[in-house]
Amino acid sequence: MAPAACDGIVPTMDIHTHPACLTLAGLTAGQSVVVTLMAGAGGAANHTHTATLSMTDVVTLRDGPNPVTVPSSVTGHTHQVTFT
Numbered sequence: 001m002a003p004a005a006c007d008g009i010v011p012t013m014d015i016h017t018h019p020a021c022l023t024l025a026g027l028t029a030g031q032s033v034v035v036t037l038m039a040g041a042g043g044a045a046n047h048t049h050t051a052t053l054s055m056t057d058v059v060t061l062r063d064g065p066n067p068v069t070v071p072s073s074v075t076g077h078t079h080q081v082t083f084t
Contacts (some may be wrong), residue, residue: 011083018049027062032053049074051081
């Protein structure tokens, strides 16, 4: 599930889903960025994660078809967050 107006990349996650969006502006800037993985439904309702993408990660996503996966840990569990 993505935020209502995602003009960029909606990441996928393991375990359960947190709505998130790496915006087109974030991609175009080519700088490191922290993406907020918002509280969602079910098991995700009571917590929020962040995923930090380095400048290299963002440029990789912007310039090519290669996915980037980064970890995000909070409340005793870790997600592998994949941006494609």
